[in-house]
Each structure stands twice: as C-alpha cells, then as structure tokens.
Amino acid sequence: MNDYPFIREIRPPLSPDQFRPLDPRCRTLQFRESLTDVELQRVAMFLSEYPSTTLRVYGHRTYPTLDFLKHFGFVRRVQIEMWELQDLSGLCFLRPDLEALGLGRTKTRLSLCILERFVALRDLWLEGHVKDFEVVGQLASLRRLSLRSITLPDLSALRFLRELEELELKLGGTRDLRLLPHIGRLRYFEAWLVRGLADLESLAAALSLRFIFLQALTQVAALPSFAPLADLRRVHLETMKGLRDLAPVAAAPALTEFVAIDMGHLRPEAFRPFVGHPALRAARIGLGSARKNAAVRELLPLPDPGYAKWDEAFAPSPPAI
Numbered sequence: 001m002n003d004y005p006f007i008r009e010i011r012p013p014l015s016p017d018q019f020r021p022l023d024p025r026c027r028t029l030q031f032r033e034s035l036t037d038v039e040l041q042r043v044a045m046f047l048s049e050y051p052s053t054t055l056r057v058y059g060h061r062t063y064p065t066l067d068f069l070k071h072f073g074f075v076r077r078v079q080i081e082m083w084e085l086q087d088l089s090g091l092c093f094l095r096p097d098l099e100a101l102g103l104g105r106t107k108t109r110l111s112l113c114i115l116e117r118f119v120a121l122r123d124l125w126l127e128g129h130v131k132d133f134e135v136v137g138q139l140a141s142l143r144r145l146s147l148r149s150i151t152l153p154d155l156s157a158l159r160f161l162r163e164l165e166e167l168e169l170k171l172g173g174t175r176d177l178r179l180l181p182h183i184g185r186l187r188y189f190e191a192w193l194v195r196g197l198a199d200l201e202s203l204a205a206a207l208s209l210r211f212i213f214l215q216a217l218t219q220v221a222a223l224p225s226f227a228p229l230a231d232l233r234r235v236h237l238e239t240m241k242g243l244r245d246l247a248p249v250a251a252a253p254a255l256t257e258f259v260a261i262d263m264g265h266l267r268p269e270a271f272r273p274f275v276g277h278p279a280l281r282a283a284r285i286g287l288g289s290a291r292k293n294a295a296v297r298e299l300l301p302l303p304d305p306g307y308a309k310w311d312e313a314f315a316p317s318p319p320a321i
Contacts, residue, residue: 061083143164149255206229209231234305245270257283
C-alpha cells in the first residue's frame with residue numbers, strides 16, 4: 001500500500017499493512033466504508049498511538065449516526081464528512097476538551113447545539129451548517145474558524161470570540177464585514193468566492209492582521225489603504241478581476257511578501273507602487289502572459305515567496321519556556 005505520506009487510508013478488509021507505523025508527516029487517518037465494531041476497535045487501538053493525528057470519516061453513506069465514535073473517545077482532532085448523516089448526537093462520545101472539529105455538509109439540516117460541550121475547542125471547520133449557529137459564538141477558546149457555504153447576515157455571532165486568530169469565509173454570501181475589527185485578535189483573514197461581497201473597508205481597521213488572502217471576489221472593485229496595518233506581512237490576491245489599483249496594498253509598511261496570480265487584466269505598470277518598498281522581500285506575479293510577467297520582474301526583481309500559512313511564517317514567536 002502506497003498512501004500519500006500525509007494521509008493513511010483504512011479500507012476493509014483490514015490487513016497488517018494498513019497498520020504499519022505512520023509516516024512522521026502523516027496528519028490524518030481516514031476511512032469511508034463502514035467498519036464492524038471489531039474493526040473499529042482495531043483502528044482505535046492503532047490510532048491511540050498517534051495522539052496528534054486527525055480521525056477523518058467521510059463518504060456518502062458511511063453511517064447514518066455518529067455512534068461509531070464511542071470507540072474514539074480519546075481522539076483530540078476529528079473531521080466528519082458524511083452526506084447522509086442524520087444527527088450529531090454521537091459527538092457526545094468525544095472528549096469535552098476536543099481540540100479540532102470539522103463537520104462537512106449534510107443532506108439534513110442539523111442543529112449545532114451539541115457543540116457547546118466542547119469548551120476547549122480551538123479549531124472549527126463547518127460546511128453548510130447554519131442551524132443554531134449562535135452556539136459557535138460561545139466557543140470562547142476558538143483560535144481558527146473556517147466557514148464554507150455558510151451565509152451570515154453579519155459577523156455579530158462571532159463578536160465574543162476573543163481568542164480568534166484565523167477566520168476563513170469560503171463560498172456562501174456573507175457580505176457585511178463591518179464587525180471584523182472587533183472580532184478576536186485576527187492574524188489571518190481569507191475570503192474566497194463569497195457571493196456579493198463588495199466592501200472590504202473593514203480590513204483596514206483590523207489592526208492585528210498579518211496575512212490577507214483574497215480570491216475570486218467578483219464584486220470587489222477597490223481595496224482600502226493598508227497603511228494602518230503595521231503588522232501586515234503577506235497579501236495574496238488571486239483572480240481579483242475587479243481590482244486595478246494596487247497602491248492600497250503597497251501602503252502596508254511591513255509588507256514582506258506579495259502574491260498576485262491569475263490577474264491577467266492588469267498591466268505591469270500596476271505594480272510600480274511596490275518599487276522601492278522598504279520591507280518587500282519576495283513576490284509572485286502571474287498575469288497570464290510571459291511578456292507581462294517578465295516586465296513585472298524587471299520592476300520587482302524579487303524571489304518567489306513560496307507557499308505559507310500565517311501561523312508557520314508570520315505568527316509571533318512563542319514565549320520562552
């Protein structure tokens with residue numbers, strides 16, 4: 001069996017090869033076919049040796065309930081993506097100090113009320129779940145929140161998440177971001193293909209931001225000046241076809257890395273505001289034309305910044321122990 005090194009897939013019939021030691025890079029152990037209780041016990045015994053590994057169960061008709069989690073009460077990170085799941089009550093089998101939870105879209109609208117038991121939850125990913133969404137705002141320990149295919153009238157449900165550092169809005173139609181500066185201590189903000197989102201003025205008031213990622217926001221025609229964002233280190237713009245003026249980005253005083261890809265509507269001159277930027281050290285520009293890309297490289301002869309998450313590259317250094 002040659003698994004992708006970051007993922008171990010379990011498939012019946014179980015074999016000794018599936019239980020060989022995990023690659024040190026492995027982040028997830030997953031299965032998509034229903035297993036017997038005996039098989040689940042075997043998987044649980046194996047996974048218990050890797051406490052930092054996420055358990056992911058996915059598939060269209062894997063299980064109708066989460067009762068199988070009774071075998072995995074020890075895990076700290078869980079991802080559930082089962083379309084025909086009928087209720088979330090089986091989450092009660094998980095430890096109350098669960099660290100990370102992901103819930104994929106389901107055919108049936110399910111209440112999120114059971115999430116209130118996870119008082120130590122730091123990382124939450126939700127796809128399509130809006131029933132009793134206000135419970136999310138009570139998870140005071142959250143550091144990362146990723147919302148996919150979820151539309152909120154505004155961000156008021158999140159205003160008491162004082163520890164929140166990462167907020168991702170993917171798909172859905174959340175248009176009102178005016179409360180963004182008042183949520184947590186945001187270091188990373190991402191918005192991808194959010195329908196109708198046009199006003200990003202609130203970004204300039206979210207003073208703790210270090211990394212901004214914007215992609216395919218078709219209604220956004222302008223950005224506010226990032227001059228007030230003294231800690232902003234990286235900006236990633238992708239398929240932002242409405243943007244023409246990049247000077248607001250170049251105004252960020254500590255900007256270290258800049259990415260602008262799939263931006264073929266821009267001319268090389270649009271990047272002139274970055275020339276001589278005192279902090280900029282790396283840039284990746286993709287304008288869909290070798291000629292235009294070469295012209296930008298003449299303006300900005302900088303190395304490629306590579307790929308990074310904010311918490312790996314731009315988070316504050318941890319305190320000495």
